[in-house]
Amino acid sequence: MKFDVTITIALKEGMLDPEARAIRHALANLGFATGDLSTARLFRISIDAEDAAAAREEARAICERLLANPVIHRYTIEVE
Template sequence: MKFEVQITIALKEGMLDPEARAIQHALNNLGFATEGLKTANVYCITVNAPTADEARTRATEMCERLLANPVIHDYCIEVAQ
């Protein structure tokens, strides 16, 4: 069965995020006053798995082994059919 797995990976709270600071600075230079900006990467993966739980387990392994660095990243997994 095919599942659409959405993995969102963001830096942990308190981690320095130079990309976010650069974007916020550029927005301010364009006249957009912002009070905070966070970035995240999203991966939407089509996974063939027997059950939704199995799809989630595989997505967790993908995060641990490749997509996220558990030292600095938090990740969140959503599974839809």
């Protein structure tokens, strides 16, 4: 069975996010006052698995082995 999986990867709290800092600065230059701003990467993957739990476990393995560095990143997984 195919499952659509959405993985969101972001930096952990306290990690420097220079991309977010540059975006916030650009927004200020355009006249938009913003508070905290952070960036994240979103991946949508179609996974063949027996059930939703197996799809979630495969997505977790993908994150741990390739997409995320567990020292600096946190991630969320949504299975549809």
